[in-house]
Amino acid sequence: MSVLTKKDIEQVDLPRMSDEALLSSSLEGNLVAFDLLVDRYYDRLYGYLIRFLKDSDTAEDLLQETFLRVWRKRAEFKNIASFSTWIYTIAGNLARSEWRRRKRWRMLRIGPSRNEEEAAIELPDAGIGPDLIVENRVAIEELTKEVHKLPDRYREVVILRDIQGMTYEEIAGIVQVPVGTVKSRLNRGRLILQEKLGKWHEST
């Protein structure tokens, strides 16, 4: 086949297409369109998952599972929510059930065990970028650790809002709670962090 098909021409336009249009193209089996969705989201979803779960192996597994679910359920996507909210909801549900599973495991374990709350996230080079003002500010590592220690309902909204910059409405869609609840959880999460980091400051 040497003649350019309508599909070939569409491929050229793919990068300019919206997420929703790419998803609908992938419904026709267009894997290149789906690849673009992977490219657009894998980074930030990974960031969300690893910050939520604190463990890169699980974050990788769940990242893959998220996209596989999106592929399987792509015909079910309704334009009620944005694609972004939809994929985060899928990832969030996976992360929450993984978290619950782990909690059960922790309760079942007998005797001293590795305290996962204390487990450090694998951030390279302490993650301090040159443009971040360190003086008079909380060290990145300490902040990351305290975010990890937040109860999951607060951690989730702090990550989505303060680290990933989502709107309250998007977060409400992802976490499946009212916007008011998102706001109060966010405030509570921030206050807890302030308190913890304040103590940390005093002790250094």
Next chain:
Amino acid sequence: MKVRRSSTFCELVAESFSAYLDRSLPASVEQEIAAHLDQCPECLQRLEEMKTLIADLYGLGGIEAAPELAWSVKRAVRRLAQRQADAPVLRPIPFLASAAAAAVVLVLVSVGSGPEDASLDQHAAGSSEMQVTQNPRWERYVLPAQVGEENVPSLFDQQAAAGDTSTIREPSRIRGARAVRF
């Protein structure tokens, strides 16, 4: 305006910090809090700390995932797509539609449901998808566009040609926290 000061009221003010910073409080409440902040250095300091905290969290930014991670996701999706394409839910060639439909019925009766819902684990453990593809009964069906072997984008052709169907678990090193917000 009478400025209220008590530890309970300070707590109440703290509960409203985020809303205050968002400027989403009713005007009267906002004024009351502003007046309180003028009189209460503790609350003012706490509010300033919250602003710093928000900036610091913002500064954490995204965690840059290794590109290999995206590749392994794409490969996994291709394996799934291939498996689904091999399953007997394919579109028949139009002019053979009726014959194909009949064949689908026969096939469904004879082999039961396809491997579409096989779990990832089963797949990773080595599925029998290639045997299904080579079954002559499938030849009269057209794979959905882009899923057929010829149409699979070249990015992964080499891997596929090398028969690499292993579960890809390259270590995805996080190469640096970027001070970039997504």
